[in-house]
Amino acid sequence: MIFGIAAVIPALFFVVGVLRDRRRLANAVWLGVTLVLLLLWLLFRAAALEGRAEVAAGYAFAVVLVGLGLVLPVALIANGVLMLKREGFKLANLLSLLAGLAIFGVGFAFAFATARTGPLVDAVIGALLVVAAYVAFLFVSLLLYSVVYGSVGRRSGFDAIVVLGAGLIGDRVPPLLANRLDRALRLYRREVGAGREPLVVVSGGQGSDEAVPEAVAMRDYLVRRGVPEEAVVLEDRATTTRQNLGYSAELLAERGRSGRAVAVTNNFHVFRAAVLARGLRLRMQIIGAPTAWYFLPSAFLREFVALLAQNPVAHVVTCGLLVAGHLVLALT
Template identity: 80%
Template sequence: MIFGIAALVTALFLVVGVVRDRRRLGNAVWLGVTLVFVVLWLAFRASVRGGWSAAVFGYAVVVVLLGLGFVLPVALIANGVLMLRREGFRLANLLSLLAGLAIFGVVAAFGFATARTGPAVDAVIGSLLIVAAYVAFLFVSLLLYSIVYGSIGRRTGFDAVVVLGAGLIGDRVPPLLASRLDRGLHLYRREVAAGRTPLLVVSGGQGSDEAVSEAVAMRDYLLRRDVPDEAIVLEDRARTTAQNLEYSARLLTDRGWTGRAVAVTNNFHVFRAAVLARRLRLRMQIIGAPTAWYFLPSAFLREFAALLAQNPVVHTVTCGLLVGLHLLLTLTP
């Protein structure tokens, strides 16, 4: 009963957080905590009922553990190899491969801990498992809430559509950026069909390996698709997502714009961009564009690492407290 009540309470906090501002990072944590309490409630119910309920829950746990301990890391390693072949050798393209190897390492550490006992071994291995569990909890919470965030919210009624830039190949728009532009163009045409005259802001500066700024290449892409030049606003200085959002909002303000804006990026990038928009105090929601399936694992891992880096002290202190409590319980006679 207590786990069910706890799940209802945390779900209430989640709903309140989403209603207040669905861009809140804490919403992802409340979602994760709610799911943990739901699983504990199901486990408790299965243990009380016994019989087939306990058996089904036990089999489900075994399947999940096998999936997390073997299927998932194998899939991540395979995806990492595919990323290296298609996207080249870069650290960002190694993330899924490294994550798969890390999961195998955690599984091996758990196996070592069960084979050898002793206070010192239990303390070290237990600490590693606690940190791994904390990171896994945050990753699953953020991944699930990113999907929720991208699935809810307004889809029409925008006075401005901001398309966030991504890297060019020379002066050419690659598929990743083209998907953002196509989604922004779809939103723009829908507003035009409804009788509105929205602005299309293309945001992105020029990198050292790019022949033109991203904004210029994006404008040319839209002009070739019959978007009027007067409907396009160039923001050609931004080098980061935060600058994309801030500089674009400033351009709109300078033009006297006071309406409702939406920013378009790829689906894996949606929630982090939304968190940044909230931190910048911008009245702007984010909509995602499709991404090639093989690109998603590494992309989500990169976004997860970036979100963790925004609050390093909080995560370090939390892990330290959890590990400290474990060491206290393990090493105290």
């Protein structure tokens, strides 16, 4: 009962946070804490019951353990191999493979710790497991809230549509970027159909391996599909998501477009872009475009690492406190 009551508090913080600003990182944490407390409540409630409910809870727990300890890492490793075959050998494409190997490593560490190797070794391995649990909690919380964020919010009534750039192949728009542009195109047509005349800002500079700035290729893509050239504004300096958002906002302000704006990116990138927009104090929400299924695991992992990197001190301090508490309990 106590866990069920305790879950109400973070749930209230979550609801208030979402109502105040959906782009808050804290919303994901409150959602995660709420779900953990609810899970604990369900487990203790099932354990208190007799007969089938307890057996069912035991089977469910076993299924979760097998899924997390075996099925998930195998799936991540398989996805990593597929990413390398289709996208080439890059660090970003190795993330799902490395995550799968890391989960196997955590499992082996847990098995080693249960072999009664001594209090000191058990304490050290336990500390590593505590850090792994903290990272897993954050990842699941951010993943779930990314889905929530991408599923709610306004879908029309925009004065401006910003399309965030992605890498070109020479001067050609690849599928990843085409998905963003197609989503922006649908939004533009919906707004025009409702009697509005939104500006479309295409944002992206030129990389060393690109024949033209991303913004130029993006503009040409939209114009060929019926968007008037005068309705498209080029932002061809940005090389990061923060610059995409900031420079685009400046261009809109110069043109007197201070109303509702939306930025379009891929679904895996939505929440981090929203956090960055909030940090820049922009009145801009983010909408996601679909992404090839095999690309999602590595993409979500990359976004997760980037979100962690925004607050490294907070995460290091939190991990340090958790590990210190574990060591005190384990060694005493």
